[in-house]
């Protein structure tokens with residue numbers, strides 16, 4: 716028969732062993748995961764296609780003041796009406812080839828013979844009205860450049876303090892489709908004769924070219 720003291724000592728040893736095992740387990744649990752890589756978080760709207768992801772990571776929300784690039788976005792955005800932005804993005808290189816590298820000076824001089832040829836090309840949105848609008852909009856774009864030098868400087872006149880706006884949406888649903896700034900920009904562009912342009916397209920333009928930064932607060936590319 717074990718004595719009372721023996722039983723007590725054995726129980727104490729058991730308790731200490733159990734306690735040390737728990738400590739070891741706790742150490743394992745708090746140990747950082749092996750070579751933890753920083754988490755990359757993206758705005759969820761871009762996740763369904765690699766073309767969208769690339770656009771999100773490298774263009775959307777980054778300030779762009781380059782005239783050729785701004786005209787490129789305008790051509791693509793005005794071609795989008797009724798289609799998804801992703802559909803147009805996937806046709807971008809076809810547009811670049813047909814629209815003279817998105818040079819507004821060259822596009823403004825396109826003739827109806829050019830339109831007749833382009834409307835047959837399956838690589839772009841085959842809408843005669845949209846192609847004609849792009850040519851017309853190139854002429855308006857050049858008029859604005861003559862007035863403001865840079866198209867970006869014209870856009871800045873519609874923004875408070877003439878600076879980019881950084882919003883901090885927590886969720887995609889908080890991002891608006893248009894704002895008073897895009898309303899005013901669209902109204903002025905229409906007054907100047909631009910076609911296929913409305914407040915929603917203007918807001919998309921402001922977002923794409925980084926005049927408005929609408930990346931979610933937790934997006935890894937918000938300040939990329």
Ligand SMILES: [Zn+2]
Nearest residue numbers: 758930931934
């Ligand atoms: Zn983002």
